[in-house]
Amino acid sequence: MREMINMIVVLTVLTTFSGGLLAAVKSKTEVQIENQVLKFQKAPAIKGIFPETTNDPLAERFIVKGDNIELQVFPGRLSDGSKAVAFETKGSGFGGPVGLMVGIRLDTDSIVDVRVTTHSETPGIGSRAKENLSFVSQFSGKKLDTNFSVKADGGAIDAMSGATVTSKAVSLAATQAKEIYQKLKPEIVKQME
Amino acid sequence: MALSLTKEFTKGLWAEIPPFRLVLGLCPALAVTKSLENGIGMGIALTFVLVCSNLFISLLRNIIPSKVRIACFIVVVATFVTIVELLMQAYAYELFLTLGIFIPLIVVNCIPLGRAEAFAYKNGPLSSIADGLGLGIGYGFSLSALASIREILGNGTLTVWGGIPAFSMGPDFLPFKFLLTAPGAFVGLGLMLCLMNLIGKK
Numbered sequence: 001m002r003e004m005i006n007m008i009v010v011l012t013v014l015t016t017f018s019g020g021l022l023a024a025v026k027s028k029t030e031v032q033i034e035n036q037v038l039k040f041q042k043a044p045a046i047k048g049i050f051p052e053t054t055n056d057p058l059a060e061r062f063i064v065k066g067d068n069i070e071l072q073v074f075p076g077r078l079s080d081g082s083k084a085v086a087f088e089t090k091g092s093g094f095g096g097p098v099g100l101m102v103g104i105r106l107d108t109d110s111i112v113d114v115r116v117t118t119h120s121e122t123p124g125i126g127s128r129a130k131e132n133l134s135f136v137s138q139f140s141g142k143k144l145d146t147n148f149s150v151k152a153d154g155g156a157i158d159a160m161s162g163a164t165v166t167s168k169a170v171s172l173a174a175t176q177a178k179e180i181y182q183k184l185k186p187e188i189v190k191q192m193e
Numbered sequence: 194m195a196l197s198l199t200k201e202f203t204k205g206l207w208a209e210i211p212p213f214r215l216v217l218g219l220c221p222a223l224a225v226t227k228s229l230e231n232g233i234g235m236g237i238a239l240t241f242v243l244v245c246s247n248l249f250i251s252l253l254r255n256i257i258p259s260k261v262r263i264a265c266f267i268v269v270v271a272t273f274v275t276i277v278e279l280l281m282q283a284y285a286y287e288l289f290l291t292l293g294i295f296i297p298l299i300v301v302n303c304i305p306l307g308r309a310e311a312f313a314y315k316n317g318p319l320s321s322i323a324d325g326l327g328l329g330i331g332y333g334f335s336l337s338a339l340a341s342i343r344e345i346l347g348n349g350t351l352t353v354w355g356g357i358p359a360f361s362m363g364p365d366f367l368p369f370k371f372l373l374t375a376p377g378a379f380v381g382l383g384l385m386l387c388l389m390n391l392i393g394k395k
Binding site: 003006007010011014015018021022025026029032033036037039040120 | 253256257260264268271275283286287290293294
């Protein structure tokens with residue numbers, strides 16, 4: 001009995017201590033990690049979506065608050081003078097969440113382009129969604145009333161062969177982006193003035 | 194005392210060098226050694242985990258009941274691995290992108306767990322640190338050596354840090370791409386093992 005209690009106490013104390021330590025490190029590194037993700041994931045994605053802008057989308061980013069969501073929005077002023085926004089949504093893929101940066105033109109409500117950001121898909125299979133632009137380029141120019149599901153689900157997007165789960169994750173993220181945009185558009189337009 | 198510490202340290206560099214003598218930790222050794230940069234990064238990460246987990250387990254060795262020792266080892270090792278992962282994300286994000294999944298896999302890698310069971314649980318903190326440091330550095334060296342061979346012959350370059358090649362075989366060199374694939378890693382590792390046994394015999 002004593003031995004039993006001893007084991008339980010040691011394990012409990014050890015795991016509690018470990019949890020506390022991890023929480024401390026996490027909170028210390030959180031801001032820095034966010035900066036790194038911004039620099040190495042979001043910045044290249046935005047550069048890909050808006051190759052030429054007359055402003056700096058990263059520096060002018062702002063937060064839009066809706067019903068229980070907070071959205072980080074990157075505004076882009078395109079070279080033809082029209083306004084667009086980019087923001088990130090997530091769909092669940094094969095190895096965890098797949099982040100998708102979606103750029104939308106405010107005047108035509110159509111997609112400028114999309115790019116995959118953070119993901120943990122299988123290298124060489126699901127990761128093609130990020131490395132090979134032929135899949136994500138299907139979204140560019142599409143109106144927001146398009147069905148962004150893959151063709152097998154009755155939508156307009158050709159899935160990558162061998163990477164159906166990842167393709168569906170990207171489709172889901174795009175659909176979510178559409179819903180969020182439709183809900184928050186008035187607020188976004190107000191903040192872009 | 195000092196002599197035995199040196200002995201614990203140096204055994205990891207040759208007599209018990211992890212991938213070749215103990216033949217442990219092969220999964221990351223084969224997977225991440227496509228470039229020298231990755232090899233060094235993995236070596237540093239493992240050294241940190243090994244030193245910290247050895248120190249903690251050695252300090253707690255009289256408190257941890259032997260029936261739950263494996264569970265305790267896993268908790269300690271996993272904690273330090275997660276810390277390494279967070280620190281790497283915060284300060285070396287590019288390295289984190291290439292090492293990716295292999296950092297969390299250090300937890301189930303047999304080196305930290307094996308050293309905890311075979312060494313740190315039975316020895317004092319100082320010699321445990323020396324043991325962890327020696328094995329970690331030995332592992333880092335082995336990975337760097339294997340990675341250098343694979344990168345030079347497979348890609349024709351050698352990148353130490355930051356994506357700029359420090360050494361190049363020149364434009365006329367035809368890269369031996371096979372070495373960059375997983376079977377190429379096995380062949381490279383086998384040849385190095387062979388060489389080590391040949392030298393060890395003399």
